[in-house]
Amino acid sequence: MSAVAPSAAExxxxxxxxxxxxxxxxxxxxxxxxxAMFGLVAIIVLVVACALGPYLSPYGxxxxxxxxxxxxxxxxxxxxxxxxxxxxxxxxxxxxxRISLTVGFAAMGLSTAVGVVIGLVAGFYGGWxxxxxxxxxxxxxxxxxxxxxxxxxxxxSPGVLTITLIVALTAWMEVARVVEGQVRSLRExxxxxxxxxxxxxxxxxxLRELLPNIMAPIVVAATLNVARAILLESYASYLGYGxxxxxxxxxxxxxxxxxxxxxxxxxxxFPGAVITLAVTGFNFLxxxxxxxxxxxxxxxx
Amino acid sequence: xxxxxxxxxxxxxxxxxxGGRTLRAVNGVSFTLRAGEVLGVVxxxxxxxxxxxxxxxxxxxxxxxxxVFRGQDVTHLSRRALRKxxxxxxxxxxDPYASLNPRMSVEQILAIPLQVHEPSLxxxxxxxxxxxxxxxxxxxxxxxxxxxxxxxxxxxxxxxIARALIxxxxxxxxxxxxxxxxxxxxxxxxxxxxxLRERLGLSILFIAHDIAVVGMISDRxxxxxxxxxxxxxxTLSLFNRPRHPYTEALFSAVPDLGGRRDRILxxxxxxxxxxxxxxxxxxxxxxxxxxxxxxxxxxxxxxSPGHLAACHRPELVLASPLSDVAPLPRLR
Numbered sequence: 001m002s003a004v005a006p007s008a009a010e011x012x013x014x015x016x017x018x019x020x021x022x023x024x025x026x027x028x029x030x031x032x033x034x035x036a037m038f039g040l041v042a043i044i045v046l047v048v049a050c051a052l053g054p055y056l057s058p059y060g061x062x063x064x065x066x067x068x069x070x071x072x073x074x075x076x077x078x079x080x081x082x083x084x085x086x087x088x089x090x091x092x093x094x095x096x097x098r099i100s101l102t103v104g105f106a107a108m109g110l111s112t113a114v115g116v117v118i119g120l121v122a123g124f125y126g127g128w129x130x131x132x133x134x135x136x137x138x139x140x141x142x143x144x145x146x147x148x149x150x151x152x153x154x155x156x157s158p159g160v161l162t163i164t165l166i167v168a169l170t171a172w173m174e175v176a177r178v179v180e181g182q183v184r185s186l187r188e189x190x191x192x193x194x195x196x197x198x199x200x201x202x203x204x205x206x207l208r209e210l211l212p213n214i215m216a217p218i219v220v221a222a223t224l225n226v227a228r229a230i231l232l233e234s235y236a237s238y239l240g241y242g243x244x245x246x247x248x249x250x251x252x253x254x255x256x257x258x259x260x261x262x263x264x265x266x267x268x269x270f271p272g273a274v275i276t277l278a279v280t281g282f283n284f285l286x287x288x289x290x291x292x293x294x295x296x297x298x299x300x301x
Numbered sequence: 302x303x304x305x306x307x308x309x310x311x312x313x314x315x316x317x318x319x320g321g322r323t324l325r326a327v328n329g330v331s332f333t334l335r336a337g338e339v340l341g342v343v344x345x346x347x348x349x350x351x352x353x354x355x356x357x358x359x360x361x362x363x364x365x366x367x368x369v370f371r372g373q374d375v376t377h378l379s380r381r382a383l384r385k386x387x388x389x390x391x392x393x394x395x396d397p398y399a400s401l402n403p404r405m406s407v408e409q410i411l412a413i414p415l416q417v418h419e420p421s422l423x424x425x426x427x428x429x430x431x432x433x434x435x436x437x438x439x440x441x442x443x444x445x446x447x448x449x450x451x452x453x454x455x456x457x458x459x460x461x462i463a464r465a466l467i468x469x470x471x472x473x474x475x476x477x478x479x480x481x482x483x484x485x486x487x488x489x490x491x492x493x494x495x496x497l498r499e500r501l502g503l504s505i506l507f508i509a510h511d512i513a514v515v516g517m518i519s520d521r522x523x524x525x526x527x528x529x530x531x532x533x534x535x536t537l538s539l540f541n542r543p544r545h546p547y548t549e550a551l552f553s554a555v556p557d558l559g560g561r562r563d564r565i566l567x568x569x570x571x572x573x574x575x576x577x578x579x580x581x582x583x584x585x586x587x588x589x590x591x592x593x594x595x596x597x598x599x600x601x602x603x604x605s606p607g608h609l610a611a612c613h614r615p616e617l618v619l620a621s622p623l624s625d626v627a628p629l630p631r632l633r
Contacts (some may be wrong), residue, residue, distance in 0.1 A: 012621045190400035197358055198414045199387030202380075234480065 011113055016199035020294050029292040046274070050097035059088035061095045062246055073266045081266045083256070096248035097236020100230055101278070103164050103249075107229035110168035112222045115175025122176070123141035123183030133182060137173045145170045149232055163242050167232045175221045183213040216293035220286050227282035234275050250275045305369075305502045307334040307357070307472055312366035313528075314356050316351075324575045326352040331601075333456070334419065336471070336566040339498060339505040341519030341536070343512045343551060347526050348526040348570045350508045354474045358390055359383055367478055371471065388418040391465035395477035397457035401449040403439060407435075408445035412469045430467065437500075438463045455486035459493065466497065474506045479514060497612060512551045516578035521607075524548050527574055527582040530601065534608035542621055544610035547588045581613060589614055 027286035030036060054061065059078075065086030065161040073081035073089070122133035140148075153167045186192055187210070195209045230250075237251025245252055250271045257267035314327040327349045334340050342350045356363045358376055368376045375386055394400035401410055410433045415422055423431070429447040432442035438459040449457055458478060465473055475494065479487040495518055498505055509515050515522055516536055523533040524547060543549045550567050563565040567586045572578055580584045586593070591614070599611040 023476075190394045190396055190451060191402040193355075193360055194392065194394065194400050194461075195413065197360060197390075197392040198464075199384035199417050200413060201384075201417075204413075204417075209402055213402070 010107040024127060026292045028238055030288055033288035035275055036292070039281040039284030039288065042277055042284065044058055046097060046278055047101060048282070050094045050101060053094040054091055057088065057091045057094075059091045061087065061091045061248060063087060068161070070260070070264050071262075073270075080270050083264070084260060089270060090269065092248045092253065093250075093274060096250050096253055096271070097274065097278075099160060099243055099247065099249045100233055100251070100275075103160060103233045103243075103280075104169065104226045104230040106112075106164045106276075107167040107233070108222050108225040109169060110164065111225055111229070112175050112218065113173035114168065114216060115172040115221070116179050116211075118172070119179025120175040120183055120211070123180040124187065124206055124210070126184065130180070130184075130200065134177075137176050137180075140167065140170075141173045145232065146235055149236055150239065153236050158236075158242055158244055160247075163233055163236060166236070167229045170232065171225050175218065175225065178217050178221050178237045179214060182217060182233055183210055186210050186213055216289075220290045220293065221280055223286035223289055227286070229280070230278050250278075304336065305333040306336045306338075306371060307506075308367075308369045309333070309357060310369075312353070312356060313363065313364045314352050315364040318575055322575050325528050325577070327356060327363075327576060328362070328574075330525075330528075330530050331366075332523055332530065332533060334472070334504050336504055336505060337359065337498070337502055337517045338521065339495075339507055340518045341515035342506065342508045342523060343510065343515045343521040343523055344525035345510060345571050347527075347574065348525040349574070350510075350525050351476055352528075354392070354476045354506060354508050358392055358474055359386075370601070384417070386631065387416070388468045389470050390472040390474070391468075391470040393461050393465050393473060393475045393478045394446070395457070396481050397454050397461055398449075398481075400461050401457060401464075403449055406446060407431075410460065411435075411467055414464060418468045418477070426557050434463045434467045435460075436465075437497070439489075454482050455489060455560055458482060458486075460488055461491075462493065462497070464502075466501065469501060470503070472504050472506070474508070475512075476508045477510065478507075479606075480509060487514065494518060502531040511555075512548075513555045524551065524561065527571060527577050529582060530609075531583065532608075532610040533601070533610070534610075538567055540622055542605075542608075543619045544604050544608060544615070544617075545583075545612050546589050546617065546619060549621075550586075550612075552622045555622065561585065581611075589617055 027189070040075045065082070068082055069084055071078045071082040071086075073079065078088050080093065082088055083092070095134035118133055118137070119215065122130040148170050149166060151207065153163070154214070156162045156166070183206075192205065192209055196207050200209075233249065234251035234254070235243055237249045238255045240252075240255060242251055245256065253271040256267055256276075257264070257271065260267055312327055312330045313325065316324040316326060320326045330353060332340065343351065344350045352361070355361045358367060359368070359378065361377060361618060366376070367374065370386065373386070375383070378386065382484065406554075408428070408431055412427055415427050415430060419617040428445070431445050435442055435444050440456060440459050440463070443614070444452070444460070445482050449460065455521075462478075466627070478494070479490050482490060482518045491514065494505065495502060505518070506517060507518055510520075519536050522539050524539075524545060526547050528590065530624060532539065532543070532548050534544070539548065540552075543552060569586060570617050572582070572585055578595070579599055581587070581599050584590040584594040594613050599613050601611045602615070603609050604615060
């Protein structure tokens with residue numbers, strides 16, 4: 001493998017898009033990235049468990065069993081213990097995961113779409129349109145995301161849909177900036193000028209020539225956005241502005257656990273651990289994708 | 302002779318740079334290109350020749366001047382209106398690696414011009430046009446199913462030429478089309494362009510820094526320095542009797558196996574087009590410069606029929622490659 005490094009240095013600067021055959025090295029780089037593989041496995045395990053787990057459990061998430069309140073974990077019938085109403089913590093955790101992951105992915109999809117559209121338009125047209133859009137991005141970015149989130153959440157009635165929208169509204173700016181910068185530089189590249197010289201429509205130029213060549217940074221930003229969205233949803237729900245009980249979410253489970261922090265610490269520890277696992281998983285995955293897709297930023301060697 | 306296909310008058314392209322100053326990349330260029338003619342544009346990097354090509358094709362808006370193409374003033378056409386004109390004017394790039402979208406197959410790349418300008422063409426017709434064009438530029442029809450990275454530099458340049466010519470344009474701007482290629486491949490591509498010009502009745506604006514390559518293909522040559530045309534003449538006239546010291550220096554830079562000629566080495570780099578020298582822009586590097594050269598900018602003056610030069614010292618007799626050395630081979 002050591003022979004790879006010097007020959008790579010002699011090659012012309014990496015072509016902007018790895019062509020189909022050259023995508024293999026990216027896959028190999030990704031597979032070798034241990035943290036990214038860990039993140040990927042953690043995410044898959046979480047998603048599968050949240051999707052299937054509740055069906056396999058004898059307990060319902062809202063089933064109250066006052067005789068078995070505050071069961072500690074790893075003993076008795078409840079694997080991860082039970083809460084103040086005797087509800088099974090594991091089932092609630094998995095069901096909360098459905099909500100939290102759904103919010104995470106949906107907010108990611110929405111924020112990425114908004115970011116890509118705004119970034120494309122701003123980078124492509126430039127001029128006062130681009131300036132206006134990007135200054136607006138800067139303005140939104142200058143609000144601390146958490147305050148923006150709480151302000152918006154205080155104004156609308158909380159629910160899965162609204163919290164998704166709100167989280168997405170605080171997370172699209174990064175994508176917009178990445179896309180805008182890439183589009184602005186790719187527009188000057190010869191293949192884009194060639195398309196322009198042919199006389200293609202602006203939509204063709206943006207969607208067929210430019211966008212496919214910036215998928216890599218978009219995928220990276222989108223992955224990191226999932227982690228961010230899960231975290232933001234947890235913040236909001238923990239503070240009581242997000243998903244409302246009895247619907248469980250990782251954030252409002254933490255909120256609920258506060259009162260019993262000394263008597264039943266597992267009620268806080270497990271939701272906290274799952275949030276950490278999910279967020280670090282997506283962050284590692286995003287870092288791994290970045291390193292794999294953009295060899296120029298290879299810092300792990 | 303023929304009516305002009307392209308007429309460019311006092312064309313200028315200025316870019317604002319830091320400090321409120323102006324970079325004059327193209328500074329008052331005028332020329333005509335007749336139908337079926339090849340006009341070469343030579344100059345060092347930074348002379349504004351690439352910008353000139355881009356402005357002529359309206360890929361970047363001119364700051365001043367006028368472009369008349371096929372009898373139509375295209376200087377101020379909107380992007381939308383330009384789309385109709387674009388099928389008649391096309392571009393070939395220097396770098397055959399960067400100018401083809403790596404995500405598209407050759408068929409997809411060549412299909413785009415047809416989809417834009419001949420949308421009524423059916424799928425099968427389009428495919429046969431693409432295969433025909435690939436054969437015209439000396440590739441196999443099966444190349445359509447491959448991706449750009451599977452080809453060599455010269456083959457990719459052929460793909461670029463195929464893309465430019467598939468809608469049968471009248472004007473081709475070839476921006477350093479051979480300077481990224483091996484010497485043996487250069488000759489092939491130049492021959493291909495000459496052949497296509499003959500067969501398709503193409504007019505070519507051939508931009509390059511190598512005056513020997515330009516001499517092989519061009520009917521007339523314009524020599525550019527710091528955004529201005531300093532000399533323009535028929536190829537033979539220019540090679541026989543250069544009238545500008547910069548042209549003489551360019552000839553002297555051509556490698557010479559005999560080694561008989563004395564080299565004229567230009568001192569230093571091209572001055573910055575942000576702050577060009579006063580008077581004659583070339584005077585800072587000119588071996589014949591006199592104090593008077595710093596006073597005013599020389600204008601292009603006709604020295605012999607069709608041979609214009611911008612020099613304050615018309616009496617100079619400059620060395621030419623044809624007078625004391627064996628003539629440069631003209632292909633065909």
